[in-house]
Amino acid sequence: MPIPDRRVPIDRRLLREEVFGQLRDAIVDGTLAPGEQLKDLELADWLGVSRTPVREALLRLAEAGLVVATPGRSTVVSSVDLRAVREARDVVAALHSLALREAIDRLTRADLQRMREANRRFKQALRDGDVESALRADDDLHGVPVVVAGNTALTSVLEQFTPVLRRAERLRFSTLDGRASVRRHDDLIRLCEAGDVDEAAAVAFDTWHSLPATDAGDTDDATTTED
Template sequence: MHSNSSPKIKRTSVREEAYMILRDWIVQGILTPGQQLRDKELAEQLGVSRTPIREALLKLEDDGFVETKPSRSTIVSPIQFEGVLNIYSIVWTLEKLAMEQAFDFIEEKHLIEMEAINHEVKKAIDAGNQIVAVQKDDDFHSIYINLSTNDELKRILSGLKQKLIRIELFYFNQVSDVHLSVDEHDRIIQALRNGNSTMALNMIEKNWKESYIRIQAHSKRIKSGEDKYE
């Protein structure tokens, strides 16, 4: 782990800051699936007492990012493909709701911004920079989610997206056709430019569904042993 470059916590909400840092490390794979987490070690890394670390770990457990074993050891939750469809289906349903609420507020300047972000997604994918690619992908969807002005919807989606970002980063280098998300984004923009709300909603669902299908296909190949040489 990166003890020398670990960020030291300065803000007043120490528990929340510790939670955010640990969650980012789990999402980005710095803390790996199944890795044991020791509060003393983490406290030293972040320059805080053990109490906020323990509180952060409890919140991470509530969110499904860590697990406490019967022996009381805490580990990073394994990446399990089972149940992933549940998260994807909730995300595309809530994103479609956000789009319905945002549709009348989307202007050409927002479409230009979405095009620029999508270009950044493509650049990051081409460069093999998975963290930037996934973060820019999230930025793309955030344009219309923020325009929905539905704070509760944004809050729920934000939490769910972290779980999906973790899954997509985990599979990023192993899944073929990851570039297809750029084309799907283009179609969302095209539908919005044409004022076609039905098409925009359909493309949002297709975008998330295709991501799921790509990961599902890879997961099946692993189980059948087809990926030994990839």
């Protein structure tokens, strides 16, 4: 397995979460490609940790569907499964809708401003053709209601399934046209500011559920981001 030359620093206080996050992100951004065999000793050397947190991370990644582990044989990065993407999309959309319902009455002016600023960065990243920055800004925007909601169970499930969607985007989309996404973000912020719970929750759901869970060639709008 090819391992990047760069050694990634690990915060020892959050070792397990850091190892899991580093491996998850490497799969999502394509550093570790579908079908690639993962050896815990090589991964541990790359991250500068022992094999134990790596093995624990691989178990969690298997639960999320990002790797496939065959007992007694090997662990490989999974291929993108369209059914898994559709299922993850449905769950993530429903949970973001729920987060909006729980958070909307507690969103402050500062929270709304953070959402506006994230959408500004999202729009600029689209103009620049910077997919990675657009996705980070998108996560920041939608993360505001999730944090305000403070529902740890909801957050845990989102952390498990959102990477499945982000990975599908990076692997399928060669371009990023998000004009509709910017408008949906604007609508979401406006509805949150007005305290319109039902409409805001509906927009949050539709925003995530609009991700095409099909091959890029199957739909004319396959080059649009989901939100």
